[in-house]
Amino acid sequence: MVKGSWWCALLSILLFVVGTSPVRAVEYGEMVRKDGKWGFRSAEDPVLKLMLTKGLITDERYLEVSAQKGKNWIEPADAVLNLRRELEWTRYVKTATHLPDWIDLGLENRTRFESYDHPWRSTQAIGNGGTDAQLLLRSRARVGLGGNGPFRFLFEGQDSRALSSDQPGDFQNTTTVNQFDILQLFGSLTINNVGGSVLRTDLHFGRMTMDFGMRRYVARNDFRNTTNAFDGVHWQIGEGQTWRFRTFLVEPVIRNEAQLDEQTARSVFWGTYVESAHFPWFNVNAFYFGLNDQQLNNKALQRTYGTYGLRLFKSPAINEFDYEFEGAVQTGHLGNVDHFAYNPNVEAGYTFNLPWTPRFLAQYTYASGTRTPGGSQNGDFDPLFGARRFDLMPTGIWGPFFRSNISSPGWRLILKPDENLLLTVKQRFWYLAEAAAVYSGGLVQDSTGGAGNYLGHDVELRAQWAPLWALRQNMDFDFGYVHWFKGSYFDSPAILAQLPAGGNKDSDYFYASVRVRL
Amino acid sequence: MIQIIIALCMLMITGVNVAVAEVITIGAASDLNFAFREIAMEYEKASGNQVRLTLGSSGNFYAQIQNGAPFDLYFSADISYPRKLEEAGRTVPGSLYQYAVGRIVLWAGKDSHLDLSRGLEILREPAIRKIAIANPKHAPYGRAAVAAMEHFKVYDQVKDKLILGENISQAAQFIESGACDIGIIALSLAVAPAMKSKGTYWEVPAETHPLLEQGAVILKSSKQQESAKQFLAFIKGERGQEIMKRYGFTVPSAG
Numbered sequence: 137m138v139k140g141s142w143w144c145a146l147l148s149i150l151l152f153v154v155g156t157s158p159v160r161a162v163e164y165g166e167m168v169r170k171d172g173k174w175g176f177r178s179a180e181d182p183v184l185k186l187m188l189t190k191g192l193i194t195d196e197r198y199l200e201v202s203a204q205k206g207k208n209w210i211e212p213a214d215a216v217l218n219l220r221r222e223l224e225w226t227r228y229v230k231t232a233t234h235l236p237d238w239i240d241l242g243l244e245n246r247t248r249f250e251s252y253d254h255p256w257r258s259t260q261a262i263g264n265g266g267t268d269a270q271l272l273l274r275s276r277a278r279v280g281l282g283g284n285g286p287f288r289f290l291f292e293g294q295d296s297r298a299l300s301s302d303q304p305g306d307f308q309n310t311t312t313v314n315q316f317d318i319l320q321l322f323g324s325l326t327i328n329n330v331g332g333s334v335l336r337t338d339l340h341f342g343r344m345t346m347d348f349g350m351r352r353y354v355a356r357n358d359f360r361n362t363t364n365a366f367d368g369v370h371w372q373i374g375e376g377q378t379w380r381f382r383t384f385l386v387e388p389v390i391r392n393e394a395q396l397d398e399q400t401a402r403s404v405f406w407g408t409y410v411e412s413a414h415f416p417w418f419n420v421n422a423f424y425f426g427l428n429d430q431q432l433n434n435k436a437l438q439r440t441y442g443t444y445g446l447r448l449f450k451s452p453a454i455n456e457f458d459y460e461f462e463g464a465v466q467t468g469h470l471g472n473v474d475h476f477a478y479n480p481n482v483e484a485g486y487t488f489n490l491p492w493t494p495r496f497l498a499q500y501t502y503a504s505g506t507r508t509p510g511g512s513q514n515g516d517f518d519p520l521f522g523a524r525r526f527d528l529m530p531t532g533i534w535g536p537f538f539r540s541n542i543s544s545p546g547w548r549l550i551l552k553p554d555e556n557l558l559l560t561v562k563q564r565f566w567y568l569a570e571a572a573a574v575y576s577g578g579l580v581q582d583s584t585g586g587a588g589n590y591l592g593h594d595v596e597l598r599a600q601w602a603p604l605w606a607l608r609q610n611m612d613f614d615f616g617y618v619h620w621f622k623g624s625y626f627d628s629p630a631i632l633a634q635l636p637a638g639g640n641k642d643s644d645y646f647y648a649s650v651r652v653r654l
Numbered sequence: 655m656i657q658i659i660i661a662l663c664m665l666m667i668t669g670v671n672v673a674v675a676e677v678i679t680i681g682a683a684s685d686l687n688f689a690f691r692e693i694a695m696e697y698e699k700a701s702g703n704q705v706r707l708t709l710g711s712s713g714n715f716y717a718q719i720q721n722g723a724p725f726d727l728y729f730s731a732d733i734s735y736p737r738k739l740e741e742a743g744r745t746v747p748g749s750l751y752q753y754a755v756g757r758i759v760l761w762a763g764k765d766s767h768l769d770l771s772r773g774l775e776i777l778r779e780p781a782i783r784k785i786a787i788a789n790p791k792h793a794p795y796g797r798a799a800v801a802a803m804e805h806f807k808v809y810d811q812v813k814d815k816l817i818l819g820e821n822i823s824q825a826a827q828f829i830e831s832g833a834c835d836i837g838i839i840a841l842s843l844a845v846a847p848a849m850k851s852k853g854t855y856w857e858v859p860a861e862t863h864p865l866l867e868q869g870a871v872i873l874k875s876s877k878q879q880e881s882a883k884q885f886l887a888f889i890k891g892e893r894g895q896e897i898m899k900r901y902g903f904t905v906p907s908a909g
Contacts, residue, residue, distance in 0.1 A: 162694040328765040
């Protein structure tokens with residue numbers, strides 16, 4: 137994909153945002169009453185409408201594609217593996233090229249500017265608390281064959297790169313850069329009504345991305361610029377939205393910034409995940425993940441873990457309380473040291489029937505750390521292949537806190553002033569679970585524990601905006617700002633000596649991103 | 655591929671404005687979803703006027719109109735709603751028109767393997783756990799579905815399995831998406847190109863439920879009454895009638 141084409145497409149859609157004159161085509165929408173006044177709100181996709189007006193597609197095709205939204209979408213082959221929001225958008229290019237329903241073609245680009253000051257990672261050599269500013273680009277292309285099945289094939293390529301990341305001390309690794317690679321490449325078989333029952337089963341074989349539950353331990357990364365992928369087999373069976381059972385055996389893909397990613401037989405990941413939604417007020421997920429990771433030659437870093445977990449939750453609803461508890465216990469070995477770690481996460485919220493539909497959420501996350509560094513037991517919880525952005529903080533080139541050796545209470549307020557706008561205010565306090573263990577967000581440690589465990593607190597503001605209701609799935613903006621009031625831990629001489637100059641000063645982080653999907 | 659994207663961009667960028675004579679806003683029952691999309695497009699081509707189409711449940715539109723919603727035309731799946739508006743003096747005198755009679759069908763997805771030829775009796779099957787219908791409180795098609803189930807004496811046995819859609823389109827979506835196993839929807843939706851290939855249906859005999867007489871009115875509050883009359887005339891005309899018939903509606907004979 138030529139970069140110019142992306143910008144051309146983006147510019148075109150932006151023209152819509154800033155307003156185009158009406159074109160002659162039936163307009164579909166709904167009558168809504170706001171502040172006592174009635175108004176017609178269009179529910180149409182302006183790009184499809186323009187294609188129709190320009191004769192690029194027929195009336196019939198327009199109606200067909202318009203109907204392929206929401207519950208009428210043509211399910212991609214990875215729909216049971218990943219969150220629907222990752223896959224569902226109106227396929228403009230496919231529509232314009234008159235491809236049949238059994239072919240899926242999708243293009244996506246996300247461009248994000250990120251900047252933060254006063255780096256704190258011991259690996260960064262930016263002096264005097266300089267600033268790291270980068271432009272991160274993530275482009276994806278997917279080609280699927282087979283429509284709604286039963287046999288389907290999917291290829292998804294991803295190119296993740298960072299511009300202006302070549303200054304000394306700029307943050308760059310395989311979480312930000314992974315150029316021209318295969319994200320998914322698999323064949324799948326779907327059988328509905330297994331043996332005349334109401335069950336559905338799917339088998340996937342090849343390279344795939346996966347989301348499990350809340351995505352704390354296995355995720356198809358959304359905010360991060362690169363994405364976890366796995367080579368192997370995944371099987372699921374379930375009954376609609378009521379319950380499902382998933383199991384998989386894979387080799388995690390090892391990302392390489394410039395060369396083709398590969399997997400190794402020395403690293404194997406497997407697991408089972410059971411979901412029950414029999415009671416809306418008491419959803420249950422139970423899971424086991426096994427990891428045997430011998431890929432590193434340093435035997436002390438080889439991991440053999442079993443992770444056992446349970447998640448109980450009720451989804452938010454207006455005028456109702458909601459809650460989530462997710463806990464995981466990890467046992468096994470790190471090198472030849474025993475490993476025992478745990479990670480409880482608790483959330484309780486309430487959604488008010490008020491303007492902007494405020495939802496207030498109290499949150500607490502604990503991830504154990506090693507009590508006696510160098511001792512006979514490792515206690516640092518390993519977050520496996522999970523995501524952090526949804527409950528901890530933005531990642532990208534930021535991400536100072538991992539789900540490991542951390543204790544963090546906090547609160548979050550989510551507001552919806554408009555159908556197209558979501559605002560979030562968050563504050564979390566950060567402590568090391570074990571003062572003597574490594575602070576993994578900065579790779580620093582005071583093994584005496586003398587530095588204490590207070591890492592500070594952060595305040596985050598976020599705005600997620602889709603400028604046109606009908607384009608919500610095809611174009612959106614995301615803006616965020618975080619101020620991290622660094623705690624006393626960073627002022628202690630033992631830690632200060634390990635930080636880049638100015639690393640103990642408060643840090644500000646800002647990002648602005650636009651995502652376009654065609 | 656790149657050329658196509660660039661072409662798309664250029665098309666978007668060089669969009670030519672087309673003058674619109676008038677805009678009429680229509681509130682139409684969900685069973686008209688596909689038929690009216692086609693009719694509105696044809697009307698626009700023929701008249702140069704623009705149509706704003708809102709689809710939903712007849713009962714909700716009736717309530718909205720009573721609360722001052724600025725529709726020019728109201729197409730209801732139950733003629734009693736426009737009649738009430740006429741009695742209340744909210745319509746253009748003489749504009750009430752019975753434009754069609756609707757039919758209901760038992761509908762299931764292509765993969766369901768259910769033998770629909772057994773009719774509504776099949777709803778008793780234990781394998782069927784969720785049945786979609788439109789909410790009878792404000793959707794005429796929902797009331798017709800309940801009446802038909804009562805006629806076949808299955809209603810009491812299956813009422814706990816019912817999942818109520820906000821309107822008949824939503825009920826259809828419930829089945830299509832797999833959230834429900836089967837449902838009773840409008841024939842006009844089942845025969846639409848967008849759904850035809852996705853499922854099979856069994857026509858519920860018309861005598862098993864009250865006649866779904868569908869009526870339209872022009873609202874007195876409309877500022878585009880001439881264009882609204884024009885649209886109504888288009889529905890009554892040969893092309894409008896042909897489209898309605900194709901979507902399974904029984905239309906009143908001309909004259």
